Amino acid sequence: DIVMTQSPDSLAVSLGERATINCKSSQSVLYSSNNKYYLAWYQQKPGQPPKLLIYWASTRESGVPDRFSGSGSGTDFTLTISSLQAEDVAVYYCQQYYSSPLTFGGGTKVGIK
């Protein structure tokens, strides 16, 4: 199974500042035939189901604000919130869909400093 490791477990950022969340896969999630990373990011607010933010490591889902961006290569990926807003308080998860079983990172809780 591919293990997804997120860091940090939690972080607190001032409003308007940048938040950076890391995700590392235990093996490559790059599919060589299409040169795509099989990596997604979700946001989960308290009491709500997860919401898809990013797929293919860097493609923003329709309707997601452009302050959210995904990047990475190899086995290291990053979700960046360029200017944290109050409504961004949530837990963020990465997920690999390269192989079954699908696996999620442990989550990163983002709060306001």
Added chain:
Amino acid sequence: EVQLLESGGGLVQPGGSLRLSCAASGFTFAGYAMNWVRQAPGKGLEWVSGISGSGGNTYYADSVKGRFTISRDNSKNTLFLQMNSLRADDTAVYYCAKDWAYNAHYWYFDLWGRGTLVTVSS
């Protein structure tokens, strides 16, 4: 409105069974792979099972293989999860989740239900 609505959760004794349902609306259900993802209280997300749009292919996490069965009824736009031999560590909110891609399996999820709570306890 595009939505997923889970039902069937509840309190069950260890070793018991439960059948979850997920009613889909607002999209062409048969064209999408569907999944169950669970979340234990205060914990992270765990993928449980997936099924292709036709229902011909099914996939399971090792933790539930042989105990859970995923199925779908495309005529009724409904996804199911039959859970047998339930254990305390199966206690979780169970979400159904729709694959992003139409007539393809990409296995990331753009639509989630609100979940149904399954509690396994004596």
